[in-house]
Amino acid sequence: MAASAALEAVAPRLACPICGAGMSVAQSVSCSNGHSFDIARQGYVSFLVGTSPHAGDTGEMVAARADFLAAGHYQPIARAISNVITATEGLVVDIAGGTGYYLAAVLDDHQALDGFALDVSTAAARRASRAHVRAAAATADAWRRLPVGDAQAAVALTVFGPRNGDELARILAPDGVTIVVTPTPAHMRELRERYGLLDIQGDKDARLDAQLGYLRLVSRDILEYGIEISPADVVNEIFMGPSAFHLDRDTVLRQLDAGSTAVTVSVTVSVFARRAA
Numbered sequence: 001m002a003a004s005a006a007l008e009a010v011a012p013r014l015a016c017p018i019c020g021a022g023m024s025v026a027q028s029v030s031c032s033n034g035h036s037f038d039i040a041r042q043g044y045v046s047f048l049v050g051t052s053p054h055a056g057d058t059g060e061m062v063a064a065r066a067d068f069l070a071a072g073h074y075q076p077i078a079r080a081i082s083n084v085i086t087a088t089e090g091l092v093v094d095i096a097g098g099t100g101y102y103l104a105a106v107l108d109d110h111q112a113l114d115g116f117a118l119d120v121s122t123a124a125a126r127r128a129s130r131a132h133v134r135a136a137a138a139t140a141d142a143w144r145r146l147p148v149g150d151a152q153a154a155v156a157l158t159v160f161g162p163r164n165g166d167e168l169a170r171i172l173a174p175d176g177v178t179i180v181v182t183p184t185p186a187h188m189r190e191l192r193e194r195y196g197l198l199d200i201q202g203d204k205d206a207r208l209d210a211q212l213g214y215l216r217l218v219s220r221d222i223l224e225y226g227i228e229i230s231p232a233d234v235v236n237e238i239f240m241g242p243s244a245f246h247l248d249r250d251t252v253l254r255q256l257d258a259g260s261t262a263v264t265v266s267v268t269v270s271v272f273a274r275r276a277a
Contacts, residue, residue, distance in 0.1 A: 004043050004129075007136040009114045013091050015149040017047050017140065022149065037147075044125040045138040047118075047147040056121030058244070062099060065240035066127060069101045073227050073265065078105035080223050080269050081157065081179055088112055090154025093171060096142050096161030098124045100131025103157065107132045113154065118146065146171055155179065160241075169214035169274070178215060178272040180208060184222060186266035188237065195252055197243045208270060215272035224266040231256045237263075 007025055014023040016031035023031050029045050030036040038046050057065070068074075082105055085092075089112045094103040097117035107115050115135035117128035120142065128137035140147055142162045148171040156168055159181040168178050185200045192199070201207075209217060229237065238244070238252055 004136065006114070006132075006134055007039070007043070007045065009134065010091060010116045010136045013116075013149050013152040014147055015152075017049060017145045017147045020145070020149075023147070040122075040126075040129075042126045043129040043137065044122075045136070045147075046122075047138045047140040048120070049144070056119065057098070057124055057240075058121075059123040061240050061244050062121060062123040062127055064236040064244075066099050066101075068233055068236035068240055069099065071229075071233055073229060073233065074101075075105075076223060076225060077159070077181060077265070077267055077269075078102050080221075081159070081181065082106050082109040084179060084219070084269065084271050085110060085113075085155055085177070087154040087176070090114070090173065090176070091116060091148075091152055092155040092157065093146070093148055093153045094118065094128075094157045094159075095146070095164075095168075096120070096158060097128055097137075098159075098161075100128030100135055100137065102159050103128070103135055104132040106155070106157070107134050116148070118142070142167075151176075163208060163211045165211045165214055168212060168272075172215070172274060174274055176273070177218065178212065180212070180270045180272065182208060182268050182270070184224070184266040184268055186224065186264050188263055188265070190261065190263045191234065191237060195238060195243075195247065195255060197238065198241075198246065205268060205270070212272050214275065216275045218271040218273050220268060220270045222266065222268050224264065226262060226264055228260040228262055230260055231258070234261055 011025040018035045021031040092115045094117045100117045103115045117137040118140040125139045153171045156178040
């Protein structure tokens with residue numbers, strides 16, 4: 001399949017996930033050492049090499065996330081991410097970016113930036129490939145070498161996702177920032193208490209700082225607010241995340257309230273930059 005304009009725009013900043021060589025884009029994406037990666041009919045590139053041990057979100061999980069995000073409940077999170085970005089040009093790499101919701105919000109606010117959404121889930125990559133006209137998308141494992149060149153990301157995003165500190169440090173430009181969004185123990189506590197969702201550990205900040213040891217913390221802020229969500233949104237919130245692998249849908253449906261449910265959104269927005277040489 002022919003490359004999209006978004007993929008052609010990010011191509012100079014890509015690197016082969018096998019050998020690290022630069023990439024060129026035509027009917028496929030290939031490097032000078034002969035490694036070639038297909039462009040799917042939906043427009044995303046398949047950079048997955050071999051079998052990943054990390055389970056990607058299923059199509060049902062991705063659909064639930066798309067519906068929940070479309071309701072606007074996490075729009076303040078997207079706004080908070082966008083507000084800390086000062087880059088006037090360059091590449092935004094959204095790692096484990098899901099549907100591309102947060103990346104699209106950033107690109108809407110920062111017209112000179114280009115976007116690249118990565119996710120191990122093919123269902124997510126399909127959605128992300130049409131999230132924004134300036135966003136390319138690919139399947140890639142966040143725990144392996146990313147298909148991005150050294151020091152090529154003006155902004156790296158990891159929102160509710162895994163953090164590979166070595167790779168984040170490698171791809172970040174000298175003046176770039178990594179923005180990490182993590183849930184606090186108060187996040188969705190009402191649903192966790194009622195439906196038995198997975199716990200959120202209280203030492204997330206300390207573990208994050210250890211994971212990103214090659215970077216320095218610039219700022220850290222808590223964003224917390226209350227929302228009312230419908231029964232459908234309750235189901236989407238539960239089954240768009242890792243609890244989907246542990247809970248029975250019919251059991252959850254039997255527990256649902258008929259009306260809206262008041263819940264707490266509580267996240268930490270951490271910004272990291274390169275350490276001084």
